[in-house]
Amino acid sequence: MPESSVTELTPPGNEFEDGDEEEQEQEQEQEEQEEEEEDDAEPIEPDHYYSGTVPVFKPTMEQFQSFPKFIKKIDDYGMKVGIVKVIPPPEWYDSALPDVAEKLRSIRIRQPIVQHINGSQGVFSQTNIEKQRSYSLPQWRKVTEESDHQPPARRGERRKGADSKLRLSPRKRQRTMSSVPDTEFENFDYRFNASEFTPERCEELERIYWKTITYNNPMYGADLLGSLFTDATKEWNVARLDNVLNDLGMDLPGVNTAYLYFGMWKSTFSWHVEDMDLYSINYLHFGAPKQWYSISQKDEKRFFNIMRSEWPDEYKKCKEFLRHKTFLVSPKYLADHGIKVNKLVHNQGEFVITFPFGYHSGYNLGYNCAESVNFATERWLQIGARAKKCKCVSDAVDIDVEDLAYRLKMKKRIARRIKREIEEKQNSGVVAAAPSHEGKSGAFSCQTSETPKSNGSPSWGIASEVRNGIAHGSGTPVVQPAIVPNERQRLPAVMSDTGPELLSRQRTQDVSNSSTIGIVDR
Numbered sequence: 477m478p479e480s481s482v483t484e485l486t487p488p489g490n491e492f493e494d495g496d497e498e499e500q501e502q503e504q505e506q507e508e509q510e511e512e513e514e515d516d517a518e519p520i521e522p523d524h525y526y527s528g529t530v531p532v533f534k535p536t537m538e539q540f541q542s543f544p545k546f547i548k549k550i551d552d553y554g555m556k557v558g559i560v561k562v563i564p565p566p567e568w569y570d571s572a573l574p575d576v577a578e579k580l581r582s583i584r585i586r587q588p589i590v591q592h593i594n595g596s597q598g599v600f601s602q603t604n605i606e607k608q609r610s611y612s613l614p615q616w617r618k619v620t621e622e623s624d625h626q627p628p629a630r631r632g633e634r635r636k637g638a639d640s641k642l643r644l645s646p647r648k649r650q651r652t653m654s655s656v657p658d659t660e661f662e663n664f665d666y667r668f669n670a671s672e673f674t675p676e677r678c679e680e681l682e683r684i685y686w687k688t689i690t691y692n693n694p695m696y697g698a699d700l701l702g703s704l705f706t707d708a709t710k711e712w713n714v715a716r717l718d719n720v721l722n723d724l725g726m727d728l729p730g731v732n733t734a735y736l737y738f739g740m741w742k743s744t745f746s747w748h749v750e751d752m753d754l755y756s757i758n759y760l761h762f763g764a765p766k767q768w769y770s771i772s773q774k775d776e777k778r779f780f781n782i783m784r785s786e787w788p789d790e791y792k793k794c795k796e797f798l799r800h801k802t803f804l805v806s807p808k809y810l811a812d813h814g815i816k817v818n819k820l821v822h823n824q825g826e827f828v829i830t831f832p833f834g835y836h837s838g839y840n841l842g843y844n845c846a847e848s849v850n851f852a853t854e855r856w857l858q859i860g861a862r863a864k865k866c867k868c869v870s871d872a873v874d875i876d877v878e879d880l881a882y883r884l885k886m887k888k889r890i891a892r893r894i895k896r897e898i899e900e901k902q903n904s905g906v907v908a909a910a911p912s913h914e915g916k917s918g919a920f921s922c923q924t925s926e927t928p929k930s931n932g933s934p935s936w937g938i939a940s941e942v943r944n945g946i947a948h949g950s951g952t953p954v955v956q957p958a959i960v961p962n963e964r965q966r967l968p969a970v971m972s973d974t975g976p977e978l979l980s981r982q983r984t985q986d987v988s989n990s991s992t993i994g995i996v997d998r
């Protein structure tokens with residue numbers, strides 16, 4: 477898409493056709509932007525760099541307060557290395573983070589994927605098979621502690637859970653689980669002592685991971701719609717992140733509504749960039765660390781070409797084949813091909829943010845739970861307008877960026893107008909109660925005469941709609957029910973009967989081919 481399509485957003489013949497008014501709006505926008513820039517003058521710098529490359533930020537509560545401002549300030553760092561880590565200030569844990577124990581009781585890890593990894597010498601591909609059953613968290617933890625799903629113990633130590641097979645036979649276990657759901661939480665503590673995961677141990681496990689990657693077939697409870705945050709968390713609440721995707725006017729599962737991920741040793745996410753080249757944020761609620769890899773944006777093209785030469789047939793079938801999240805190469809393989817991989821260990825209580833054009837991959841080091849969502853900035857609108865899409869997955873995410881940009885522009889104008897009107901009234905002596913129109917996320921609810929008029933173009937139509945999984949917004953910001961692009965997505969859910977019935981988007985990896993889906997009974 478040409479650049480001009482994003483900068484020229486006002487449809488012809490709309491209500492802003494008055495030249496003077498348009499000029500006035502533009503002047504005000506300019507002024508506002510300058511004010512904002514002044515306001516943002518204080519830079520935020522990394523506290524240190526993980527493994528010498530990945531920026532790690534330790535913001536103060538003041539810096540942490542505004543998510544959009546924080547991202548704006550660290551954007552240049554992320555746009556170089558692909559990923560960054562953010563360690564929240566201590567006050568945030570103390571005041572903003574309620575205990576998740578109660579919420580976890582209603583979690584159901586429905587149809588986790590069993591990951592089969594094939595290949596050799598640093599080049600692998602991943603096949604996922606859905607397991608046709610669901611797990612409560614205590615059940616899930618028990619599986620992660622089975623000897624098959626534990627890394628080898630450190631020298632001189634006994635492997636954790638090595639005797640777990642003796643506890644119950646799989647058959648018995650299954651029966652027990654379905655019949656006594658209430659008592660299983662009695663002696664269950666979801667928390668995890670991660671102190672054994674020292675940097676040295678993580679490096680040791682990294683060597684073991686790549687040596688034994690094709691063994692064990694880990695399970696991954698991935699892409700499960702839901703959140704462990706509550707409304708008590710005002711800042712950096714992954715499920716309610718202050719960002720421009722809130723103005724899509726509809727819910728796109730996993731894109732602007734959060735997903736949960738329940739991991740175990742070796743559960744893997746293959747190399748990919750986000751749909752629509754969006755940003756993503758990942759919070760590790762509890763458990764063992766997540767190992768991350770990223771490719772610096774300057775190496776993006778070279779990385780792609782290496783992957784393309786390794787999988788020429790896949791590339792022929794889909795130019796965006798890496799968006800299938802199926803292809804895995806080791807850091808050593810990439811180093812041998814002249815590409816440096818940035819490494820990061822993500823611990824519980826920390827955020828990792830991925831940036832546009834920064835390829836990333838990784839795996840979990842043990843039992844854990846993470847929550848993530850995509851997000852976007854105003855700067856991203858230019859990127860999103862040109863994002864390439866995979867067309868071979870029926871439910872691939874697509875966003876009408878032009879429409880989104882138009883909505884944002886209108887929202888700002890409406891907020892400005894209201895502010896102006898109030899000021900005028902106050903100046904003329906009429907004291908009016910200020911309506912709560914001011915621009916927070918989702919506040920495009922002032923459907924007055926300022927609601928942009930339709931100019932006949934379908935993307936500015938009256939009702940929001942979803943066509944083939946494409947989010948077409950409109951001037952009327954009605955929040956639509958989650959999208960159900962295909963049959964598969966109606967199946968899994970996170971919460972139990974006490975929680976909302978939830979949907980899943982395209983799963984972390986390739987489960988779209990129904991011929992690969994089968995029942996695995998361990």
Ligand SMILES: [Zn+2]
Pocket residue numbers: 794795796797800866867868869
């Ligand atoms: Zn594709």
